[in-house]
Amino acid sequence: MTGSSVGAARTPRAALAELLAGNRRFVSGQPVHGHDVTAAAAVASGDQQPYAVLLGCIDSRVPLEAIFDQTFGSICVIRTGAHVLDRAVCGSIEYVVGQLGVPLVMVLGHERCGAVASAVDTLRTGDRPGGSLAYLVDQIAPAVAEVGAEDPRAHPMAVRRHVLRTVAALRVDHLLAGPVADGRVDVVGALYELATGEVTLLDR
Ligand SMILES: [Zn+2]
Numbered sequence: 001m002t003g004s005s006v007g008a009a010r011t012p013r014a015a016l017a018e019l020l021a022g023n024r025r026f027v028s029g030q031p032v033h034g035h036d037v038t039a040a041a042a043v044a045s046g047d048q049q050p051y052a053v054l055l056g057c058i059d060s061r062v063p064l065e066a067i068f069d070q071t072f073g074s075i076c077v078i079r080t081g082a083h084v085l086d087r088a089v090c091g092s093i094e095y096v097v098g099q100l101g102v103p104l105v106m107v108l109g110h111e112r113c114g115a116v117a118s119a120v121d122t123l124r125t126g127d128r129p130g131g132s133l134a135y136l137v138d139q140i141a142p143a144v145a146e147v148g149a150e151d152p153r154a155h156p157m158a159v160r161r162h163v164l165r166t167v168a169a170l171r172v173d174h175l176l177a178g179p180v181a182d183g184r185v186d187v188v189g190a191l192y193e194l195a196t197g198e199v200t201l202l203d204r
Helices: 012-027 039-044 087-100 114-125 133-147 154-171 177-181
Strands: 052-056 075-079 104-110 186-192 199-202
Touching: 012 052, 012 104, 012 186, 012 199, 052 087, 075 087, 104 154, 114 133, 114 154, 133 154, 154 186, 154 199
Parallel strands: 052 075, 052 104, 104 186
Antiparallel strands: 186 199
């Protein structure tokens, strides 16, 4: 099973290849793990040896293990609205990289992201949401401002920009900057296309 070489992908390049191969299996309708979501498969995973940590959105249409055809024990997944960072998220990623030796962090944005749409609306109308939703919007707003809130394509452009901003923030994270600088760890950004299921890497 090509997708179950848990523990094999110990370099950023190998980990990325493994992830993208899983997405190709998903897109082609030939997942090797799609049928294997059982308690028996969970038990068989034994100790975890994940090779990547994925930070994605809470959107119900973007289940990360499924779209990368991964099984138990292979990837760590963190999901927040529009993959917004906070200290808990950063601490979780630092744990996975520092304690579990994971060489790859992927930030995955997606089309038609509702959280990004809220940030675009806020910048266009000045009507800021209340509660903790304001925190999410505030974290996304700089990406919207950079692309221009009034631009008709503000939403799709802000989705990309927000991924790249999140990647940039993680690359200078207190505990990640060293491993990133010496090549032991990479942080990459990618986009998920709802219509096709394809994941595309973004250039930094
Ligand atoms: Zn979203």
